[in-house]
Amino acid sequence: MDFATFQLPGGYIDEGGTLHREVEVAPLSGREEEFLANKQVKGAAALVTTVLSRCVRRIGTMSPVNEVMVRNLLVADRQYLLLKVRELTFGENVQANIFCPWPDCGARVDIDFSMGDIPIRESAQKGPVYRMDLSEDAAIVDGQGLKHKEVLFRLPNGTDQEVVSPLLRDNEAKALSTLLGRCVLGVGYMKNPGDELVRMLSPLARMEIEKEMEAVAPAVDLIMGAKCPECGREFSIPFDLQDFFFGELKISVDLLYREVHYLAYHYHWGEREIMEMSREKRRRYIEVLADEIERLNNAV
């Protein structure tokens, strides 16, 4: 399969306000697998941008797709696309290890699932700007004693992720404030987004805004249910798709070189041609070869 088409759970709204939902996605080629396995970038969000800008061929009527467009995609749409790239490149099945979250246990737990079973929730309203009212208690009171309840916001996108994810490790509270400052576009008549606006929001107001954002956003549900074979307790844990996929790429690069060697050896194709193939295509040729070799052996 050279590419496949899907519908984004959120969608891309262009500068003219048109919503684009159909996307064309290609698997990684061997060359891209190699490039990504060896690439050093700051933060997983930047790596997701790199992957998607290479594999997403079209968004609605917009083609080619560049990094700026990929950064403009909503967080859930990026996750969804990464799922599809992984599925097209390595197949639907995922076998991974997680650790039992109970501090007195911590045993390794094998999980096994199909990407097709991951629940995807489409967003009902497409934005790009959403409005909501804060509750009476959460309203902001200005210098004149006037109450402001109306909040305008947009949903977090790839650029926000790239800005916020390096902060997340050191200072989670600061990262969340930064994110809110970027996404809250105005409260009442105050239309200057940024830190100052966020500082005016009470914890209750922040919570109400975050809840509403979650309610209107599309979602890829990566919370996995599992049962620990050691202690027998059931738990749910977020599955880190990015970590898993990038780890998988690093591990499979050795195999990639072996496959390239095998195909070059038997078919006398050049490295460059083979590296342009997707894994699925390499595997298909390897299967044909295996059948052929078996047939020859049986004929002797």
Ligand SMILES: [Zn+2]
């Ligand atoms: Zn356990």
